[in-house]
Amino acid sequence: MRRSVVLSAAVAGVAALFTAACSSPGSSTASGDKEIEVALITSTSGPLASYGEQYLQGFEAGLDHATDGTGRVDGIKISLLKDDDGGDPAKGVSLAKQRIGQGVPIIAGTAASGVATQMAPVAAQNKTLYISGPAATDALTGVNRYTFRSGRQTYQDVMTAKNILGDSKGKKVVVLAQDNAFGQANAAAVKSVLGTGGTTVSPVLAPPSATDLTPVASKVKAAEPDMVFVAWAGDTAQSMWSTLDQQGVLDAATVVTGLDIRASYPVFGKARDKVTLLAHYVPEATRTPEAQAMRAYFGKKKWQEDLFTPDGFNAAQMVVEAVKAGGADGDTDAMVKALEGFSFSGIKGANTVRAGDHALLQPTFQAKFTTAGAPEVSRTFDAEQVAPAEKQIG
Template sequence: MRRSVVLAAALAGVTTLFTAACSAPGGADASNGGKEVKVALITSTSGPLASYGEQYLQGFEAGLDHATDGTGEVEGIRIRVLKDDDGGDPAKGVSLAKQRIGQGVPVIAGSAASGVATQIAAVAGQNKTLYISGPAATDALTGVNRYTFRSGRQTYQDVMTAKGILGDSPGKKVVVLAQDNAFGQANAEAVAAVLGTDGTKVTSVLAPPSATDLTPVARKVRAAGPDMVFVAWAGDTAQAMWSTLDQQGVLDAATVVTGLDSRASYPVFGKAREKVTLLAHYVPEATRTAQAQHMRTYFGKKKWQEDLFTPDGFNAAQMVVEAVRAGGAKGDTDAMVKALEGFTFTGVKGKNTVRAGDHALLQPTFQAKFTTAGSPEVSRTFQPEQVAPVEKKIG
């Protein structure tokens, strides 16, 4: 049986600072007595992973429209959105966060880059500022402090999805193929923690991020004699990686597991597509919730196309509205935190629950496969409790 799945990274960030009140036309006015709460969205809008940031921002805009019935207001309070580009640079992300906090902004959301998100989370905790991270997948954000929440999935949920796809694997060999960077190392650790039980042996082959000749890496994977290969790869060498795995017979010799990435990545698999089973944070156009329908109507008017991280932005907007409803015009962040802990809501993907104990976002995930037309389709849905990460204690 041949199955192949590519784990996508939600790492991103970029350059250039810009601000805009995109929640609704204009700023506060007489209609609401001048009451407003500012929300800073710090994420990627340029650079190699800017598409993740764009997906998030578009999803946020649609989510805010849905959660406020098109008014950009909740309880008579206008939500004013300020957009900042972090450049994928943790130092810049921290600088932007501190700048916004210094301006009295009580809520920060976004960050596709795990390295940026973890640094902003620390600043948010120190300054008692609500932080709702974006597509950043690092498990380190869950439970890091009482002011940090997440609007997307985390690596542990990806791996739990893979475990559901693979089923019982006692006595089998699992090889993690990843790049030797923070994202790849985190995936290797997560796979070992989740799959490395019941006699399953998990080893890793970590490739230098700058490597262009991947034949030695593919041969090393094949030589390990794996029953399963878990691939966590991002960046410009993905197409070469899949081609090399196919050429070296890895895709025919083992079950290969990897996560679905953005639409632009679909052609990357090439001929390997038919041998791939996908674990998916989200499959565009596959869900039918009222929120998904609203998003599609909104996107249709904007001539936008939903993608992998669109739901993260939509979720973030729903969470921001709930937080502002509780925190009021004064932006009481402690009240916001209390309101979000245990918050259950239906998003684009389905039912979401903010786990009160550590602020993990429990959510559905999917198993998917490519159709002959080259688009992914859902073959199985995993409920939130099936892929829930181990609960942590808030730091």
């Protein structure tokens, strides 16, 4: 069963690229089992390549766990098609359309918010199930009935910060971020959550390509904030923290930031003891059955769990649940209904897909660095404490 792809006039000329014959979602394997294909589209190159690799490793472990090591559910083999979007929205959209044109009924992945926000409308236009990955932008929640998420969103980060900081009434808050979809979403979320009751929130957004961050740090300090919320991703993090420290920002205000991947731990340098950490996940900190299963699988592969391992693991669990409902033919409506309200235990703990807008309700953490340089959990916030405001599905 091949799916027709909805194409705008601007891309109709390349439609022929998507008409190559391919096995249908309900095709049979050599062993006679039915098969369904899942396209994993995420960054394995570009600035977020490490995020994508963590996601893919988590997905592999999650699929192994959710199918009892068989890669099959209800006699249906789940085959994975992996594509690298390189963090490029145009490439991500092109890959999504290509896979949809080949009859693939489920797309999962994407580490970059800019890619995810462009792929979500494609999923809706073509009635394809889309389960986003580490992309954190709030814009994905409630965007359409076909789009879900397997990771956290920016609003949950900010709610974690709010719980950490307590009363911020009357304070001046500066959001330091890059001027891209991720940074803009963080600025908007902080203003939405903290910018009430007399609290002033102002963004300082740096060009994503900037390497000299002294002007940005100086602008932050000149604002004389009580608190600085730092949302930063990519290769310039070490330079950013060093510059903030050199410019005295870390000593002049309370600085809150999200815990990043393992490779980023050393980049804090002297800032390590001067920041308050909010954490989507702290590697090795949870003891759920899923966490134990993931570690056993990773041990065999000689992999190391990291910040976005749970996102991939969650996605695999959601895919398996969807396939149970939609069958080998990939009945999209049945898959959507199955995921709406789906509650399941993940690496981090209890997860629930909120039926009304597809937000993934999940626990988050406050963390601090130990003297050995690894983070440890100091507080856990349950899903209700950090739940984003509910939206209406677009």
